[in-house]
Amino acid sequence: MIKLIACDMAGTTIDEHGDVYVALARCVEETGVATTPEAVQEWMGADKAEAIAALITRGGGVATPEIVQAAFLRFKELLADFYEQNPPVALDGVEDAFRELRSRGVKIALTTGFSRDVAESLLARLGWGLAGSGKGPDDGIRLDAVVCSDDVAAGRPAPHMIHRAMELAGVADVREVLAAGDTTNDLKAAINAGVTAVGVLTGKLGREELAAQPHHHILVGVKDLPALLG
Structure with missing residues (x-):
């Protein structure tokens, strides 16, 4: 039972209208690396800081703690803006x-x-x-x-x-x-x-x-x- x-x-x-996908991809791309929808999907459901670090590395960037933390803060900022515009x-x-x-x-x-x-x-x-x-x-x-x-x-x-x-x-x-x-x-x-x-x-x-x-x-x-x- x-x-x-x-x-x-x-x-x-x-x-939440797919906004988490957009926010995750954008915060990674703002570090100067490229992402793909397939790569972002692979990390859906995972811890977002871990996902950001993995996506930066996969895109050829260097995922230093400082870069990951800054991107994670940007992710939360983007997501808050998206949710304000289009509430879940x-x-x-x-x-x-x-x-x-x-x-x-x-x-x-x-x-x-x-x-x-x-x-x-x-x-x-x-x-x-x-x-x-x-x-x-x-x-x-x-x-x-x-x-x-x-x-x-x-x-x-x-x-x-x-x-x-x-x-x-x-x-x-x-x-x-x-x-x-x-x-x-x-x-x-x-x-x-x-x-x-x-x-x-x-x-x-x-x-x-x-x-x-x-x-x-x-x-x-x-x-x-x-x-x-x-």
Whole structure:
């Protein structure tokens, strides 16, 4: 029986209109190297500072700590501007799915390659908050844990964020956990964590691309999780 669902944020539960892709590519290109959509996609779901360093190196640049930090700050600046101009929204059916799952006693966690400051700003825009925190409107989505890449030693595909979500939610058995995401790094992290790995088609990747990775299920979206567990 699944007791905890750990979902990725951008592209899985939240529609941020692909702005994270644009911000990531632009902050890297502003260091003087080129990127490709394929290279950026490869690092979706990963810790953004790690992604920036890898993309700079791949483009032939030198990813010194100072350059990476400056690019990471620029990434957050760009993303904040994009979100101000075009606010993110919950993906279709996600909030209803979360409410249904919580009514069944299933705990809900979010894991993300965003840093804590970016994630909290994004959640505040949506009115989602931690259960018992008192933040957000009374009718907003309540979460049992939110784990960011800067909360752990390494981001995806390492399993640490999922295991940290289990710790925070009080779930000890990986057989009782399902992790859902829209990228190959999401699926790799779920497999590495030993939990049920679910790919969703609400991001940039299609069924064939996700299915090429080890997984347990491919769904149209998080909205289908209640039926999967029904």
